[in-house]
Amino acid sequence: MQQDVRVINELVRKESAFIDDVVNEVEKVIVGQRTMVERILLGLLTGGHILLEGVPGLAKTLTVNTLAQTLDARFQRIQFTPDLLPADLVGTMIYNQKTGEFAPKKGPIFSQLVLADEINRAPAKVQSALLEAMQERQVTIGDTTYPLDRPFFVMATQNPIDQEGTYPLPEAQVDRFMMLVKVGYPTLDEERVIMDRQLSPDRPEVRKVITPAQLESAQRTINEVYLDDKVKEYILKIIFATREPSKVKGLEGLTDLIQFGASPRASVWLARAARAHAFMKRRGYVIPEDIKALAPDVLRHRVIPTYEAEARDISSDRLIQSILEAVEVP
Secondary structure, three states, X not given: OHHHHXXXXXXXXXXXXXXXXXXXXXXXXXXOOHHHHHHHHHHHHHOOOEEEEOOOOOOHHHHHHHHHHOEOOOEEEEEOOOOOOHHHHHEEEEEEOOOOXXXXXXXXXXXXXXXXXXXXXOOHHHHHHHHHHHHHOEEEEOOEEEEOOOOOEEEEXXXXXXXXXXXXXXXXXXXXXXXXXXXXXXXXXXXXXXHHHHHOOOOOOOOOOEOHHHHHHHHHHHOOOEOOHHHHHHHHHHHHHHHOHHHOOOOHHHOOOEEEOOOHHHHHHHHHHHHHHHHHOOOOEOOHXXXXXXXXXXXXXXXXXXXXXXXXXXXXXXXXXXXXXXXXXO
16 A cells, blocks of 8 residues: 555655646735635636635635636626526527527536636526536536536635625535635735835736646546545544534533534545645545545535524634544544
8 A cells, every 4th residue: 555655655746847837827816815726726627616715805716817827817896786598608599590400509607617607696587597517517508418628617606795686595505615715814915015016017927837638638537636534534423523522522512503514525525625636735545634634624614603603703623623633533
């Protein structure tokens, strides 16, 4: 097994060489926000969709746009609005007067990288159309089903404030996102750099440094990253602690604070994300620290606090932190 891990380590070092190139290109434009950039890269590497949440002006859209420029693939930004229709997203059938037949007109969802900007601004039918495409990797127009190109990756943003005129995503739909990443404010020094860059007339050019073929090759390598049975057991213990905290020593007090625990998607995505995280750290094996680093982003939209927890100002992040502290690390 040690021999196999050494082989995987060498393969990971070789295949992950483009990671630094991507980060360097993104940092030509984006100051700070390293965690957000890494989480979006994790989504690309695993095929999992990412939901970014943060107040306006934190460069969520700019980061996604910049990262898309580093990948030689088709990119489409869709601004979600209250009057958006499902046909505006997936397409519709158009009547051709010359032929007397209906022909499909494909919508912007037929891209490889899709940015759904302010997803909670669109009504439920539009959200459902997008989330169906995310889950099934296909779209139906008329009587015909069209597979979406690979890679197909959705990055969505939502604004946690100014809820007037928004349609919050139901928990069951949010569950289809691999991660919910919260984006915070930059530091004082970072904001000074941002100000200087914005006042400068020069605009840096971002090079394309990844091809879809390289991305697919990296994804195959990630599937080879070693995940020990003890680490798998650690993941499952964390997930089951969100559902039955009373059975874990030290978490008995969370029973009345968690309304719903994490779904089975959580254990699958946490394992996949941990492999990709190890890949980005140039390792051919997963360690418990990978799980701890990613658990809040994978679980925060899947662990639903009760009304009592909300009344006591206990967030899902606090609940997850308590679980990580209580579950024994292998």
